[in-house]
Every structure is written in structure tokens, then in C-alpha cells.
Amino acid sequence: MSKLLGKTALITGSTRGMGRAMAERFAMEGAAVVITGRDEAEGAAVEKGIREKGGKALFKRADVGIFDENVSLVETALNEYQSLDIVVANAAMLALGSVTDLTLIEWKRAMDVNLHSVFYLMKESIPHMQKEGGVILVTGSIAADKGFPNHAAYCTSKGAVRSLVKQAAVEYAPKIRINLIEPGPVDTTLYRSSAEAFPNAESILDEVPALVPMQRTGLPDDIASAALFLVSDEAKWITGSGFRIDGGVSAKG
Numbered sequence: 001m002s003k004l005l006g007k008t009a010l011i012t013g014s015t016r017g018m019g020r021a022m023a024e025r026f027a028m029e030g031a032a033v034v035i036t037g038r039d040e041a042e043g044a045a046v047e048k049g050i051r052e053k054g055g056k057a058l059f060k061r062a063d064v065g066i067f068d069e070n071v072s073l074v075e076t077a078l079n080e081y082q083s084l085d086i087v088v089a090n091a092a093m094l095a096l097g098s099v100t101d102l103t104l105i106e107w108k109r110a111m112d113v114n115l116h117s118v119f120y121l122m123k124e125s126i127p128h129m130q131k132e133g134g135v136i137l138v139t140g141s142i143a144a145d146k147g148f149p150n151h152a153a154y155c156t157s158k159g160a161v162r163s164l165v166k167q168a169a170v171e172y173a174p175k176i177r178i179n180l181i182e183p184g185p186v187d188t189t190l191y192r193s194s195a196e197a198f199p200n201a202e203s204i205l206d207e208v209p210a211l212v213p214m215q216r217t218g219l220p221d222d223i224a225s226a227a228l229f230l231v232s233d234e235a236k237w238i239t240g241s242g243f244r245i246d247g248g249v250s251a252k253g
């Protein structure tokens, strides 16, 4: 259990859901983890849980839609643990609404949190990774290829991060590996909130598992397993790639 021994990992959106599962998994593999999200109580609980199991963790509250807060996340990792080897840009919001429904403020806020934050984190962390090397993993979504109702900003932002990952991966290889994971339906707070955007909001959560070839929605840990592989040295020749982790949803005709 030491795939990430001696590494420091910053994982955004790690107070709950799949980011939390990644933080817990990475810490158990020896990484010192910087946990971040918007909820102080949730973040403190994740930090405490990891420390009680003998792992290294620190929670810092941040709004990743604000540039300066990303700067301070990177500084926290460097000040506390003297290195930054792994960044997972995982936090995101839904901003439900169609193109005509969304206000300009809602659209721009979704881009700040889901897209610009990835740019901000890359911009701040890459200079520290260029000497010793590093890994960046971005959480996209199968929504990048779909037209889900009332997900205009969300789908758009997830398409854009896919392009950013490819461009940056080429630009910063071979020192830094940059990849994308694109989860399908994973049972989290965000997933449950997204149901509200569908005409069959009352029943959709019960209907989804049967539509998944693997016959169930994903668990945060299903995503953490893939993330662990991609940030570890086992994936040392993988960069610029996107990985669907969706129980077979995208493969289905």
C-alpha cells in the first residue's frame, strides 16, 4: 500500500463524493493530501478520518472559481509538505438551465468553477512540477458528448476541459503527465441534484441503474481506483488521454 509514498497530492472537491474517495485512497497509498472544498465541516471530517488511519492530510477551504484561492491552495501544499507532485482538478458545479434560461452570471460562474479553475490550477502548479515532474488529472464527464436537458453550462465546460487536457499534455510532456477521467453516473450529491434537470425527475434515479450495462450506478471508489492508477507510476507512459469510467454507458448504442 505505498504506490504514492512521499508524494503530495492536491485534490479539489475532496470534501465529499469522488474527490473524497480519491483523497482517502491516495492517503492510504502514502501520499500527503491537501483536501479542499467549500464545506468546512465536511472537509474537517475527511481530514480527521485520514489522520486517524495514520495518513497525512490537511483541509483548506477554497472556492476554485476564484483565481487567488487556487494560488493559495498550491502555496498550502508547498508550505506544508514542501512539494506538489499530483493535482486532481475535480471540483465542479451544475448550474442547471438551458441556454435561454441561464443568466449571464450563472453561465460565467459555471465556467469559472468548472473550466477556469482547471486553467488556474495548471497555471499555478505546472511551474513547480517542471523540475521534478508531476501529474495532473482532470475530472471531466460523459456529459461532454451528450445533450442532457438543462445542462448547457455543465456539458460545455466538460467539453472544454477535454481540449485543455490534450493541449497542456502535449505542451508539458515529458516532465508532466496530464490526463482526463470522464465518469458516468456515480451516486453523489451532484448526481442526485442533476436529476432535477430531467423531465422524469421523480423516477430517473430509480431508472438509471438498469440503463447501465454494469447494472448499477458507480460508487465514488470506482472512480478513485482509476484515478489512483492514472496518478501513479504504473501509468508512466500515459498522457493526454481521456478515460471513460462509466459502467459501459458510453459504449451502449
Ligand SMILES: NC(=O)c1ccc[n+]([C@@H]2O[C@H](COP(=O)([O-])OP(=O)(O)OC[C@H]3O[C@@H](n4cnc5c(N)ncnc54)[C@H](O)[C@@H]3O)[C@@H](O)[C@H]2O)c1
Residues within 6 Å of the ligand: 012, 013, 014, 015, 016, 017, 018, 019, 036, 037, 038, 039, 062, 063, 064, 065, 090, 091, 092, 093, 113, 139, 140, 141, 142, 143, 182, 183, 184, 185, 186, 187, 188, 189, 190, 191
Ligand atoms: N456524480 C456523477 O455522476 C458525475 C459524473 C460525471 C462527472 N462528474 C464530475 O465529478 C466531479 C466530482 O463530482 P461529485 O459527483 O463527486 O460531486 P459532489 O457533489 O459529491 O462533490 C463536489 C465537490 O466539489 C466541491 N465544489 C463544488 N463547487 C466548488 C467550488 N466553487 N470551489 C471549491 N470546491 C467546490 C464541493 O465542495 C465537493 O467537495 C465533478 O467534476 C463532476 O462534474 C460527476
